[in-house]
Amino acid sequence: MDVNLSSITLRPFRLTDLDDFMVWASDDQVTHFMRWNTFSSREEALNYIRDVCIPHPWRRSICLDDRSIGFISVKPASGNDYCRAEVGYAIAFKYWGQGIATRALKMALSCVFKDMPYLVRLQALVDIDNKASERVLEKAGFLKEGVLRKYCLLKSGVKDLAIYSFLSTDSILD
Numbered sequence: 001m002d003v004n005l006s007s008i009t010l011r012p013f014r015l016t017d018l019d020d021f022m023v024w025a026s027d028d029q030v031t032h033f034m035r036w037n038t039f040s041s042r043e044e045a046l047n048y049i050r051d052v053c054i055p056h057p058w059r060r061s062i063c064l065d066d067r068s069i070g071f072i073s074v075k076p077a078s079g080n081d082y083c084r085a086e087v088g089y090a091i092a093f094k095y096w097g098q099g100i101a102t103r104a105l106k107m108a109l110s111c112v113f114k115d116m117p118y119l120v121r122l123q124a125l126v127d128i129d130n131k132a133s134e135r136v137l138e139k140a141g142f143l144k145e146g147v148l149r150k151y152c153l154l155k156s157g158v159k160d161l162a163i164y165s166f167l168s169t170d171s172i173l174d
């Protein structure tokens, strides 16, 4: 079933998202390239929504008909690094390849610099084997700055990560 991209919305998480959250957050295909582990218990997931997602400075549920099919987050750094924030996102497996992550990222770009006017730079660190995510960033207008070699431990080992940035003065691609 093709998704009408204009029906994609972003909104804060709610505790009532638990069932929909479990669909994608308990899927190893979705979490493979993520730094967090696959959720296996509803209790653990509920605690995570309550303690991490809801209080997060800018984490949105990517929704279709107001039901959560993924997330996108923009997490500002602290102290002297307050000018930048790190972007992360994921989409439920059954919706991959329909432009939803790109749409959600463009929607986020259109509001985060207003919501957090102190931000000048967004960045994303992507496993170099995660070609779909690199493509999402490129389609939204992020610039690839290089590769951080053997940068961090992901599920498949210590990985090289591509670093992408988008500045508040950059243009969102059509």
Ligand SMILES: CC(C)(COP(=O)(O)OP(=O)(O)OC[C@H]1O[C@@H](n2cnc3c(N)ncnc32)[C@H](O)[C@@H]1OP(=O)(O)O)[C@@H](O)C(=O)NCCC(=O)NCCS
Pocket (backbone or CB within 6 Å): 029, 030, 031, 032, 033, 034, 088, 089, 090, 091, 092, 095, 096, 097, 098, 099, 100, 101, 102, 103, 124, 125, 126, 127, 130, 131, 132, 133, 135, 136
């Ligand atoms: C990465 C992810 C968010 C992409 O979501 P999506 O809604 O499928 O993304 P889009 O449809 O907007 O765009 C995907 C693009 O990647 C391309 N792509 C997919 N797999 C690819 C591959 N193996 N090699 C090259 N390009 C690929 C698609 O063709 C598409 O590009 P196109 O529009 O030019 O054809 C989704 O796969 C996901 O949730 N993955 C798990 C979590 C994750 O990796 N998050 C990012 C961590 S940095």
